[in-house]
Each structure stands twice: as C-alpha cells, then as structure tokens.
Amino acid sequence: MTGESLPTPLRDGVGLLARAVDYAVDSLDVVGRADLGRPTPCAGWDLRALLDHLNDALLALHEAATLGRVFPDIGDYAGGTAVDPIAVLRDRASRLVGAWTPPSPRKEVAFGDLALTTAIVTTTGALEVAVHGWDVARACGVDRTIPAGLANDILDVVPLLVVAADRPVRFALPVELPFGAAPGDRLVAFLGRHPL
Known part of the structure; x- marks a missing residue:
C-alpha cells in the first residue's frame, strides 16, 4: 500500500490518537475516588x-x-x-499529545524485536485509549458513546488491529447489534462489549 492508499486513520494516526485522548480524558470527569472499586466491562x-x-x-x-x-x-x-490515578492520567494525557505533535520525523517504533510504523502505534493507541475511555464511563454507570467520527475512523482499521487470534484472550467475541446501531456502539461491540 502506498501512503495515499492507506485508510485515513493510518495516514493521521497522531490526530486520531489526540481525539481518542480527548474523549478518554473527558470520561474521567465522571469518576470519583469512591468509584475505584467498581467493576468494569473488562473482565x-x-x-x-x-x-x-x-x-x-x-x-x-x-x-x-x-x-x-x-x-x-x-x-x-x-x-x-x-x-490519585485520575490526576496521573490527566497529566500523562496532556504530555502524551504534546510528545507526538508536531508529528515526529520518526517512521518506526521498536516494540521488542518488531519494528512498527508510527501510524500503527498511534492508531493502535487510539483504539486502546478510546475504548478504555468508554469502559471508564460505563463502570461509573454513565453512557458516553464514543463520538461517531472517532468511532468510524477506528472501525476503518480495527479489523487490521484485532484478529481472530486475539479472541477470546485479549477480547471477547463480538456482540451482535441491531441494524443501524451507532458507530460507537458497533466499535465496542466488535471488541466484545455490550453497549446497550
């Protein structure tokens, strides 16, 4: 694939990651210290x-x-x-986006013995951060659907990032949803979560 034939999220992984971080940080607004023992969608x-x-x-x-x-x-x-894990997260989130902008001239990131493109790293990071932002809100009893634009961009690449071998170890089996479900619901359902 050439750079122009890549899905948009892989061409702008840094922008996707920044949007996912914004969404996840906003999810922290619903968390209080008394909530830290609550169960989450993550088994x-x-x-x-x-x-x-x-x-x-x-x-x-x-x-x-x-x-x-x-x-x-x-x-x-x-x-x-x-x-306070919430304060640490907020601080890390603000430093994280700054570390990736302006986009680094770095083309690859070493992950153990693998060399991954920065687009794969930032896009995978966006998936992780956005879905866990949803998990945080859901654990607190708040329905914060992942915004449609962000969810659609992640849905474009999630089949490349989550494969059959990831199930049921890292992700549960996909959850079936009714036709016309919102993109944010489709994304979390693809990862084995029950949005409804």
Whole structure:
C-alpha cells in the first residue's frame, strides 16, 4: 500500500490518537475516588486496575514518541492506593499529545524485536485509549458513546488491529447489534462489549 492508499486513520494516526485522548480524558470527569472499586466491562478488573492499565498504555505511547521504542511487559505505573490515578492520567494525557505533535520525523517504533510504523502505534493507541475511555464511563454507570467520527475512523482499521487470534484472550467475541446501531456502539461491540 502506498501512503495515499492507506485508510485515513493510518495516514493521521497522531490526530486520531489526540481525539481518542480527548474523549478518554473527558470520561474521567465522571469518576470519583469512591468509584475505584467498581467493576468494569473488562473482565476481572475493577476501575482502579483499568485506570492503572490506561496509565501504562499512555506511558508506553509516550515512550514510543520520545524514545522510539516501547518496552513490552514492563508495567511501570506503580499507582498504589495513595496515588490519585485520575490526576496521573490527566497529566500523562496532556504530555502524551504534546510528545507526538508536531508529528515526529520518526517512521518506526521498536516494540521488542518488531519494528512498527508510527501510524500503527498511534492508531493502535487510539483504539486502546478510546475504548478504555468508554469502559471508564460505563463502570461509573454513565453512557458516553464514543463520538461517531472517532468511532468510524477506528472501525476503518480495527479489523487490521484485532484478529481472530486475539479472541477470546485479549477480547471477547463480538456482540451482535441491531441494524443501524451507532458507530460507537458497533466499535465496542466488535471488541466484545455490550453497549446497550
């Protein structure tokens, strides 16, 4: 594929990531400290564990932008109960978008032994951040559908990022929705979540 034949999200992964971060940060507005023990759509995780995971994801994306490499299997975020994971997330989110803009001349990011394009890294990051932003709101009992434009752009590439081997290990089986479901609902349903 040439750069012009790539789906738009892969041509502007940084812009997609910035939109996903904005959406996820807005989802944090509904979280209070008393909510941290709530269950989430992510099986086996309470809200604190989900926020810790999201902090790890933002750290990895920041490493990708600034160091040109991601260190897999290193969970650097050591939150603990005394740390406010929401404040840490907000700070990381603001630094993350700044690290990717203006777009780095970097064309690849090392992930273990793999070399991934920055477009794949930022687009995958956008998927992770947006869907976990939805998970955060849902855990707090709030329905914050992923905006249609953002969801449609991620839906354009999600079949490239989530394959059969990812199920049921990383994602549950897709959830069937009625015809005409909103793009945000289709996105989370594709990843095994129940939007309705």
